[in-house]
Amino acid sequence: MKPFFDKILDSTIPGLQKTLDLTWRRHEAISSNIANAETPQYRATDLNFAGELEKAFNSSSNQNLMQTNSKHLDLKQGTAAHLTPVYSGATKQDGNNVDIDQQMGQLSFNSGKYSSAARLLRKKLGMLKFAIREGGR
Amino acid sequence: MADIAEVLASGLSAARLRVNVLASNIANAETTRTESGGPYRRKDVVQIAKSVPASFGSTLDRMTLQKPEVAAVVEDQSDPRKVYSPGHPDADKDGFVAYPNINVVTTMTDLMSASRLYQANVTALETLRQMERDAGTLSTAM
Numbered sequence: 001m002k003p004f005f006d007k008i009l010d011s012t013i014p015g016l017q018k019t020l021d022l023t024w025r026r027h028e029a030i031s032s033n034i035a036n037a038e039t040p041q042y043r044a045t046d047l048n049f050a051g052e053l054e055k056a057f058n059s060s061s062n063q064n065l066m067q068t069n070s071k072h073l074d075l076k077q078g079t080a081a082h083l084t085p086v087y088s089g090a091t092k093q094d095g096n097n098v099d100i101d102q103q104m105g106q107l108s109f110n111s112g113k114y115s116s117a118a119r120l121l122r123k124k125l126g127m128l129k130f131a132i133r134e135g136g137r
Numbered sequence: 138m139a140d141i142a143e144v145l146a147s148g149l150s151a152a153r154l155r156v157n158v159l160a161s162n163i164a165n166a167e168t169t170r171t172e173s174g175g176p177y178r179r180k181d182v183v184q185i186a187k188s189v190p191a192s193f194g195s196t197l198d199r200m201t202l203q204k205p206e207v208a209a210v211v212e213d214q215s216d217p218r219k220v221y222s223p224g225h226p227d228a229d230k231d232g233f234v235a236y237p238n239i240n241v242v243t244t245m246t247d248l249m250s251a252s253r254l255y256q257a258n259v260t261a262l263e264t265l266r267q268m269e270r271d272a273g274t275l276s277t278a279m
Binding site: 030103 | 140141144145147148151152155184185186201202203204205251253254257258260261264265267268271272274275277
């Protein structure tokens with residue numbers, strides 16, 4: 001079953017899935033920063049999008065850890081996206097280093113990335129649907 | 138998924154409370170007599186970050202989100218501003234009236250920044266809704 005699907009489903013779909021997942025998480029990080037823009041001692045957090053995406057691609061091709069039991073955790077699915085504190089940027093007197101303008105920019109950029117990935121995934125699925133339908137004629 | 142809406146919702150209520158407190162400071166900038174005696178005292182918001190109770194998935198991914206929360210509204214304990222105005226009913230024996238220690242200009246800019254922060258939280262919530270809508274369109278693809 002799997003080799004057959006591997007031919008149809010190249011890395012586009014998993015890649016787009018990962019992009020959706022990571023941009024969603026990044027939105028969570030940015031939202032948390034915006035909500036806490038005036039909280040003293042709060043450190044801004046972010047997610048290394050490019051690094052995490054690369055990690056996801058490499059882990060699916062290189063390190064194929066065997067799942068000898070169905071209860072084993074699937075590493076491909078659960079690639080952890082770590083939130084890391086941001087140390088750059090000016091820290092205000094109250095110990096908070098959220099730059100609200102930068103965060104708003106990231107917010108809009110990130111959500112644009114999310115809708116592009118969703119649109120691409122929709123197109124890809126549409127192409128599969130087309131191939132399945134028209135193949136029968 | 139619901140976690141982040143919760144974080145933004147507490148961001149909204151914290152920002153709203155801040156606006157209310159600052160507005161009360163501006164409104165009472167000249168109040169020389171209060172129910173508790175003495176002039177009005179400037180109020181300030183003490184905001185803290187509180188970790189959202191993490192779901193299993195987010196613990197696994199080491200995603201701990203923090204939501205803002207107003208721990209207390211404190212009163213400024215510094216000495217009131219003294220203005221010489223004998224004849225004022227609240228003047229002391231030397232003719233000085235105690236006014237609240239409020240700078241209307243800085244309070245006004247703080248008020249504007251708090252209301253901008255409220256809008257920023259609204260924008261993040263709207264973006265979340267848009268992303269949910271984008272995700273919803275995937276179901277119609279097949």
